Amino acid sequence: MSNDTTPSRALQVLWIACIFFFFAGLLFIPLLGIENDEALFAQGLYHPRAEMYGIHIGKSQIPIMLMSYVGALKSWAYGPVLRIFGISLASLRFPTLLAGVASIWIFFLVLRRIAGSRAAVIGAVLLATDAQYLLTSCFDWGPVAFQHLLIAGGALMLVRFYQEKSEASLAIGCFLLGLAFWDKALAVWLLSGLAVGGALTFPRQIASLITARRVGIAVIAAVLGAAPLLLFNATNQWATFHGNFERDTKDVPGKALFLVRTFGGGGLFGWMSAEDETTPQPHLPNSAIARASADISAVFGHPRQSFLLYCFVLAILLAPLTGWINLRMILWCLIAMAIAWIQMAINQNTGGSIHHTILLWPLPQALIALSFAGFARRFGGAAVPAVAAVTGLVAFSGVLVVNEYYREMLRNGGAPAWDDAVIPVAQYLDRAPVYNVAFAMDWGIIEPVRLLDRGRIRLATGTDQLTGPPISAQDQEMLKGMVSDSRNLFVAHPAGAEFFKGKNEQLQAFASSLGFVPEVVQRISDSYGRPFFEIYRFVPAGAAVPRVP
Numbered sequence: 001m002s003n004d005t006t007p008s009r010a011l012q013v014l015w016i017a018c019i020f021f022f023f024a025g026l027l028f029i030p031l032l033g034i035e036n037d038e039a040l041f042a043q044g045l046y047h048p049r050a051e052m053y054g055i056h057i058g059k060s061q062i063p064i065m066l067m068s069y070v071g072a073l074k075s076w077a078y079g080p081v082l083r084i085f086g087i088s089l090a091s092l093r094f095p096t097l098l099a100g101v102a103s104i105w106i107f108f109l110v111l112r113r114i115a116g117s118r119a120a121v122i123g124a125v126l127l128a129t130d131a132q133y134l135l136t137s138c139f140d141w142g143p144v145a146f147q148h149l150l151i152a153g154g155a156l157m158l159v160r161f162y163q164e165k166s167e168a169s170l171a172i173g174c175f176l177l178g179l180a181f182w183d184k185a186l187a188v189w190l191l192s193g194l195a196v197g198g199a200l201t202f203p204r205q206i207a208s209l210i211t212a213r214r215v216g217i218a219v220i221a222a223v224l225g226a227a228p229l230l231l232f233n234a235t236n237q238w239a240t241f242h243g244n245f246e247r248d249t250k251d252v253p254g255k256a257l258f259l260v261r262t263f264g265g266g267g268l269f270g271w272m273s274a275e276d277e278t279t280p281q282p283h284l285p286n287s288a289i290a291r292a293s294a295d296i297s298a299v300f301g302h303p304r305q306s307f308l309l310y311c312f313v314l315a316i317l318l319a320p321l322t323g324w325i326n327l328r329m330i331l332w333c334l335i336a337m338a339i340a341w342i343q344m345a346i347n348q349n350t351g352g353s354i355h356h357t358i359l360l361w362p363l364p365q366a367l368i369a370l371s372f373a374g375f376a377r378r379f380g381g382a383a384v385p386a387v388a389a390v391t392g393l394v395a396f397s398g399v400l401v402v403n404e405y406y407r408e409m410l411r412n413g414g415a416p417a418w419d420d421a422v423i424p425v426a427q428y429l430d431r432a433p434v435y436n437v438a439f440a441m442d443w444g445i446i447e448p449v450r451l452l453d454r455g456r457i458r459l460a461t462g463t464d465q466l467t468g469p470p471i472s473a474q475d476q477e478m479l480k481g482m483v484s485d486s487r488n489l490f491v492a493h494p495a496g497a498e499f500f501k502g503k504n505e506q507l508q509a510f511a512s513s514l515g516f517v518p519e520v521v522q523r524i525s526d527s528y529g530r531p532f533f534e535i536y537r538f539v540p541a542g543a544a545v546p547r548v549p
Helices: 007-028 036-044 075-084 091-113 117-128 131-139 145-164 166-185 187-201 204-208 211-225 227-234 254-266 288-299 308-321 322-346 354-360 364-379 383-410 422-431 446-452 473-484 505-512
Strands: 052-056 060-069 438-440 459-461 489-494 517-525 531-540
Touching: 007 091, 007 117, 007 131, 007 227, 036 060, 036 075, 060 075, 060 227, 075 091, 075 145, 091 117, 091 131, 091 145, 091 322, 091 364, 117 145, 131 145, 131 354, 131 383, 145 166, 145 187, 166 187, 166 227, 166 438, 187 204, 187 288, 187 322, 187 354, 204 322, 211 227, 211 308, 211 446, 254 308, 254 322, 288 308, 288 383, 308 322, 308 364, 322 354, 322 364, 422 446, 422 489, 422 517, 422 531, 438 446, 446 459, 473 489, 473 505, 473 531, 489 505, 505 517
Parallel strands: 438 459, 438 489
Antiparallel strands: 052 060, 489 531, 517 531
């Protein structure tokens, strides 16, 4: 019996896995509205420009950093895409979906180089059927899609350097990892974990590669990739490294529980997809795919968890039986995951969200693939179909969770952060009668509207002056100018649907003290009947208030 899967069969399975991932992602693209952070890159493209740091070249302003730890790489990539294809849910999500497909393919190539075709197949199949990986790639609010692609590409080049001693591969790999660091400085979590894990498990092999020339190549290439981030820090007192870590260990157990939820695939139910009880007008399945999805969900009991965590635990238990070299590679993955997760877990405001924990991926799939393939190779016989059966079962459980997300999003739409009402808001503002400025009165408004309207309308944040109490004299003057001009519009979520509660009430109380009252000019519900936006202006108290539809 062959000790490994044939290369041609492995490629066939890879194609099937990537095709599934791609077409599943296509089905999700139109289901949700645009989440605020999904549109964050637009602040480096459209007015009102809001990138944290940029440089002027001639008459152009080039975005460099969107936040102190988030670079403008996605803005650079999307600028030409949106100019050619326009603004739509497809043009927003199709590129990151493709990045997800490419990262699966590259992950397969990495595993094939270090552990053979069977490991590559196992890893690619488990990654392609992971609901969290699919959704974070398709909707990319992290952002994480370019992180996965760049780190996977860098890893492939460095493995090629190790195997072939190609210094060109070393340079390309380090450049890609430098780009990943610019794209999002949180890449340091996984990169440091991989570096420490490699030094602990393969110290002699890594030391044998080190020469002064190669160190110079690696440093220069990495610096070139991360050059925009380094430029920003050199002129801003190294803000990335000083302002993004605040030790906080109080919620480490809660963050550990959240990591477990990420493994199971159910961490986005209720946050990304709306629940049945919150949907007054659910959409009934009206296509063959939708009806099949609903039927499959019902037959299997509406599953919200896959078997990936159990598979991961089994892989760790089998690891000592897989051979010494295999065991060391498994330990490398485990150490890298532990170091990366500890860094996010002990930092304030990180580690408690899917867009952080998913940055550990695809290391869980790599560990499982290495353990299962090593076990099958060492024992042969019944071990081979047993590994195939377990892999197939876990992958199928992942597909069922993907299907459950699709059924729920199709029926109920998005949860508040993903509500599709933001699209008609942008359309209303684009077509509304002449007004001066549209002020966003809550989180989740200005970024999607800026993107959807390509900066054509005058947008501003309406909450920056609502500090205190007491409100400073300078802020009071600015607020007075905002509320006293009836040509200004204010876009808000109604009471009960706000993300940051109290800002509307605070503004309206201030306006009332000046003799102005709010006049709602438009109420906007989502396509599922949930009232989600109010657009109003201020008029003198006692003025006639027209009826609002």
